[in-house]
Amino acid sequence: MPVPRSILGRAFTLLAVFTADRPSATLSELSRHSGLPLSTTHRLVRELVAWRALERDADGRFTIGLRLWELGVLSPGALDLRDRALPYLEDLFEVTHHNVQLAIRDDLEVVYVERLAAKDAVSVLTRMGSRMPLHATGVGLVLLAHAPHDVQERAVHTPLKRFTPHTIGTSTALRETLASVRRDGYAISDRQIEPITYSVAAPVRGPDGDVVAAVSVVVPLETRTDTVLPAVRACGRAISRSLGWRTGPPTPKP
Amino acid sequence: MPVPRSILGRAFTLLAVFTADRPSATLSELSRHSGLPLSTTHRLVRELVAWRALERDADGRFTIGLRLWELGVLSPGALDLRDRALPYLEDLFEVTHHNVQLAIRDDLEVVYVERLAAKDAVSVLTRMGSRMPLHATGVGLVLLAHAPHDVQERAVHTPLKRFTPHTIGTSTALRETLASVRRDGYAISDRQIEPITYSVAAPVRGPDGDVVAAVSVVVPLETRTDTVLPAVRACGRAISRSLGWRTGPPTPKP
């Protein structure tokens, strides 16, 4: 991928160097990973620091700055959804005491918007902002099952990455799973990511009734489903209500 | 304030139009509030949308995009601090059932990094990302009391905004309060923002022992202090420990 010509493009390729695995970088690292000449990198970074989009820590390494965080929390996902959902997620966590997750769909991926874990949580596979394919996660199946038709088609025709022998691997299996998710109103992703856990997910609906997010709980294999499923579904409906969703027939359009 | 000449500067003045009060805007609004010509605004916005820094919602209004959120959560405040602190904040919330807040200092202001509130919380004075002056809040007093000397001096010599008759109004009063905060290891901000609440705050320390953040609980006036103070202080210490802080004499430098 060649470096974009526009400054904004260059600035964003620079920012893209920062990931969950590499939350800080030196100037040269930024230059190398972005493919930009060193002097150009230097000039851009200096301006980004001036705008507090980047910050320089005590060791001279650069990190994402407070300004970007402030802007980021204004995004609808964080502002509305997360704020409304958090109390209910806490309730769900309180009851189950396992990883609780809230996620939205971004094209053909799941993006985790919030995650609650115990202090001594074992697996930290997901964190805020991390991404996963749709077909292998509980939240992903819920989100995909209620996604627009063209998205579903594209997802079905994309090679399905296998994480374990239990990961859904064929398009027909995926289609069938999606149908049952729509029918049942929840999804179960059984050992699709790790061989020792499964997750139970339920939809979160906006005021119009369309699915805008999904909640899930990841539990060890030996946990009985009926001990968590009702709680997850109730949590999904509670968040939906808090977002303005109403049960019953939709209000007729004028 | 004239519009900056550089593109990055213009892009950031554009992004600065988005605030907690105005989380979405139309193209013309962006042009008006940023002071940029419409055609320039249009060009910049188009590119920002292409990079997913902005998004266009169903009504054609622009909002902060998912990409900015993803970058923002990589900032040290969100990534390390918030992630580690959240479980303990939840515990504190569980015990007190009042607003729980985690904040850091940005120059002469407090920035709230996390806030937990009941579903039916009454006052939503603060949210994630909102700012307050240092002298009027519990967290602010804690953060200021342990800030570098020059920051304290500047804060003391800044006009102190009064919110209620109880707000600290003179520099001597502020100095005395800071001294007692350092001595006691916690701060109480009594009716300084609202006349019907007070807040109790405690420091959060990093591995080196320096104060990197502050926790607080906002409680109604009739609440007895000794029912929340120990919990808040314990919470602050618990988060500090989770960040790598150790009690006892600091490891001698080689």
Add this chain to the structure above:
DNA sequence: GGGTGATTTCCGGTCAGCGGGACACCGGCA
């Protein structure tokens, strides 16, 4: 001490960005 790598500064050529203006679109109003 000198070799290596990271960081910062400089400067003349040039192309990305600028913005006025023309135009299409929409909803309200008479």
Add this chain to the structure above:
DNA sequence: TGCCGGTGTCCCGCTGACCGGAAATCACCC
């Protein structure tokens, strides 16, 4: 139905902000 104010999109010739090679400076570590 035609008018009108507000909004969003596009075009195009001029120009100064940006580019990046090169060289100076700094910070370490054999």
